[in-house]
Structure formats: structure tokens, C-alpha cells
Amino acid sequence: MPSPRRNVEGRPLGASAANCSSSVPGSPAHGGGGGGRFEFQALLSGRTGADPACARLRASESPVHRRGSFPLAAAGPAPAPPAPPPEDDRMTLNPSFLAIALRSLLAIDLWLSKKLGVCAGESSSWGSARPLMKLLEISGHGVPWLLGTLYCLSRSDSWAGREVLMNLLFALLLDLLLVAAMKGLVRRRRPAHNQMDMFFTLSVDKYSFPSGHTTRAALVSRFILNHLVLAIPLRVLVVLWAFILGLSRVMLGRHNVTDVAFGFFVGYMQYSIVDYFWLSPHNAPFLFVLWNQQ
Ligand SMILES: CC(C)=CCC/C(C)=C/CC/C(C)=C/CC/C(C)=C/COP(=O)(O)O
Numbered sequence: 001m002p003s004p005r006r007n008v009e010g011r012p013l014g015a016s017a018a019n020c021s022s023s024v025p026g027s028p029a030h031g032g033g034g035g036g037r038f039e040f041q042a043l044l045s046g047r048t049g050a051d052p053a054c055a056r057l058r059a060s061e062s063p064v065h066r067r068g069s070f071p072l073a074a075a076g077p078a079p080a081p082p083a084p085p086p087e088d089d090r091m092t093l094n095p096s097f098l099a100i101a102l103r104s105l106l107a108i109d110l111w112l113s114k115k116l117g118v119c120a121g122e123s124s125s126w127g128s129a130r131p132l133m134k135l136l137e138i139s140g141h142g143v144p145w146l147l148g149t150l151y152c153l154s155r156s157d158s159w160a161g162r163e164v165l166m167n168l169l170f171a172l173l174l175d176l177l178l179v180a181a182m183k184g185l186v187r188r189r190r191p192a193h194n195q196m197d198m199f200f201t202l203s204v205d206k207y208s209f210p211s212g213h214t215t216r217a218a219l220v221s222r223f224i225l226n227h228l229v230l231a232i233p234l235r236v237l238v239v240l241w242a243f244i245l246g247l248s249r250v251m252l253g254r255h256n257v258t259d260v261a262f263g264f265f266v267g268y269m270q271y272s273i274v275d276y277f278w279l280s281p282h283n284a285p286f287l288f289v290l291w292n293q294q
Pocket residue numbers: 141142143146147176198199200201202205207208210211212213214249254
């Protein structure tokens with residue numbers, strides 16, 4: 001004897017639902033094999049069927065409604081539960097499409113990051129390039145940038161130079177603060193193939209999203225390009241440095257690709273913040289007077 005149709009929870013489907021001959025692919029009547037498939041197909045086709053009664057029945061089989069878990073094939077005719085309009089369904093189904101897209105992106109991210117992590121260890125395929133990558137790492141570290149800026153500020157004898165350096169210092173501190181906040185909020189672990197042998201880290205640096213080196217590289221390079229008069233080859237070099245530094249984070253196995261991509265975006269936007277709140281002797285005279293008294 002053929003076994004009755006069952007929904008994904010294994011409960012037998014009511015005859016009324018199974019009999020709804022549907023033009024909607026993926027519906028149980030279409031042989032779609034369950035509410036999940038129907039949900040995805042409905043999402044793609046953007047319609048729930050011509051017959052409102054059938055649409056209501058199919059909607060009641062969708063996982064959204066299954067959560068309420070009322071048995072469709074309970075003995076005897078049960079009154080149909082009040083179903084929300086199909087528009088509501090589409091609104092609640094959309095997030096699962098987003099979840100599928102995000103999960104796929106994450107899977108590609110992890111796969112690509114592992115493939116690109118060719119300097120993650122001495123025995124990796126590009127392990128001999130690891131010392132060079134670590135040198136690049138130091139070139140984008142917060143400590144040399146902060147100490148270098150403070151040193152230049154102490155040696156600067158022009159107001160214009162001091163103004164630029166003061167804003168660079170502000171930019172570097174803002175970057176440290178924002179990246180620490182984001183890492184603490186997202187708490188994404190570094191890739192499994194990373195060796196935690198980084199020079200001078202903060203406690204949040206056990207997390208990887210976004211890459212602090214990359215935000216700094218994007219911020220500092222945009223800052224330099226906007227405030228230093230440089231010959232074209234040097235400008236190209238600055239952009240290349242930022243790009244290679246970002247790439248080296250993935251090659252060293254420190255980060256996934258999305259940490260670095262988002263890091264570039266964050267660093268770029270941080271410069272816009274710094275530019276908007278640009279400190280000058282007019283809007284922050286106390287800073288410049290304080291510095292003059294040193
Ligand atoms: C010197 C002044 C004015 C202030 C010091 C402020 C301070 C606490 C500086 C700490 C600098 C620091 C340790 C930065 C961490 C850099 C780092 C390892 C980031 C991680 O980068 P990621 O690309 O791996 O995310």
C-alpha cells in the first residue's frame with residue numbers, strides 16, 4: 001500500500017493539501033519534496049498559486065507556519081487556521097534566501113582564504129616568503145605608525161605640518177578604537193591555519209573581522225595621497241603597499257578574504273570621518289596650544 005504523503009516533520013499530509021494541484025514548482029503536489037523547497041521556489045517565482053485556498057494550505061505547510069506545529073492530518077476535519085495574506089509570507093520567506101546567499105558567500109570565503117593562505121606556516125607552499133610577509137605586517141602595525149607620527153610631531157616646526165600630523169594621530173587612534181569595537185562585536189575567530197605569532201597585539205586581536213592592518217593601510221594611504229605632494233610613481237607605490245599588505249594578511253593565514261575586503265572599506269570610510277572632523281587651530285585651538293607648550 002502506498003505510504004501517505006508526509007510533510008518534512010514526518011507528519012502525514014492532509015488530503016486537501018496533497019490534492020491541491022499546483023502550478024507552483026516545488027509544492028508538495030508538484031513533487032517538490034517538502035515545505036523548504038516550496039519556500040525557496042515561491043521565493044524565486046514570487047507567487048503562491050492561483051487558488052487562494054490552496055495558497056493558504058501551502059503557506060500553512062511552510063516552515064514559518066510549521067513552527068506553530070498544528071497537525072494537518074489530525075483525525076477528523078479540523079478548522080483551517082487563520083492564515084496571513086500571501087504578501088506576509090513573502091516577507092518572512094525573504095530572509096531565508098538572504099541566509100542561503102550569506103552562507104554560500106561564507107563557504108566561498110573560507111575556501112578561497114584557505115587556498116590563498118600559502119604562507120601560513122614555514123612548511124606551506126610559499127613558506128619561504130613568510131619572513132617577507134611578516135616584514136609587510138610590521139609596516140602596517142599600529143605601534144610603528146603611532147610612534148612615527150608622535151616622533152614627527154615632536155620634530156615638526158611648521159603649523160601646517162603639525163596640523164597634518166595631529167590629524168594623522170587622530171586618524172590612527174580612531175582606527176584602533178573602531179576596529180577594536182568591531183572585532184569585539186563580531187567576534188569572528190581567525191582562520192584555523194593561522195599561527196598566532198604576531199608582534200604586540202591587543203586582546204581583541206584574537207578576532208579577525210575586520211583586518212586592522214588593512215583598515216590602517218587604506219586609511220593611511222588615502223590620508224597620504226590627500227595631504228602629501230608626491231610624484232606619480234610614489235603615489236602608485238602607496239596604493240600598491242596598501243593592496244599587497246591586505247593580500248599578505250590572507251597569505252599569512254591571519255585573515256579570511258572578507259575580513260580584508262571589509263577592512264579596505266572601513267579604512268576608506270574612516271578617512272572620510274577624519275576629513276569631516278578635520279582638526280585645525282581654528283576648531284581645536286587647545287590641541288595646538290598644548291602641543292606648542294611641549
Ligand atoms: C602611543 C599612543 C599615542 C597610544 C598607544 C595606544 C595603543 C593602545 C596602541 C596599541 C597599538 C597596537 C598594539 C595595535 C594592534 C595592531 C594589531 C596587531 C592589529 C591586528 O591587525 P589584524 O590585521 O591582524 O587585524
